[in-house]
Amino acid sequence: MIEHFTPREIEAMRPAGRFVADTLATLRDEVAVGTNLLDIDARATELIAAAGATSCYVDYHPSFGASPFGKVICTSVNDAALHGLPHDYAVRDGDLVSLDFAVAVDGWVADSAVSFVVGRAREEDLRLIETTERALAAGIAALQPGGRLGDVSAAIGAVCREAGYGVNLQFGGHGVGRTMHGDPHVPNDSRPGRGLKLRPGLVVAIEPWLMAGTDEIYTDGDGWTLRSRDGSRAAHSEHTVALTDDGPLVLTARA
């Protein structure tokens, strides 16, 4: 079922969006060469507790997960694309780090992801990250009353394909509200003019992710982390966006 939310409910989602945005900005600033992925998770846990928020990840146990996730943030490094399970690893100079974070505040969920390079960046990593950010911006811009969900997917896919990357359609965006994952599914490629008719009140997480050399993934032995088949690096950009009468409102926009 696809839920639509009132302007008042969308207002009520703002604190969750702001907290997720602020937390990702803080963590991005704090992560440096030598930072352990377990410390990122501990820091996020501390910020969640201080804010009185609730993690959407810690008890998360979907059919594809080996066991409950057990951590509050996804830390995907280099060839890890999605669902990176924090483990004992100290970030190295030049690592491409993606953080994906979802919490509930006052019963409303926000979900966002950011990718960045720690230390000295390789040109091709910056290009990969920048492409996911541009695809995200294009997807958000296409979320307009009267349009179709396919417009959003097509806008994302066009940016990725024009940049020369393959698009994996196994994981994409999703409805967000009182739970982390709802309908509709928001694929990262499609044809414009198709699918759900867009009307105000829809709230979705839009999340393009790319791998530099392949569109195939496999699951790491930890049962969670999804890695690129060829070992090439991955990037991921995500925002939770509400469709209002005036167009898209990015609830997780970072200051």
Ligand code: MG
């Ligand atoms: Mg997410």
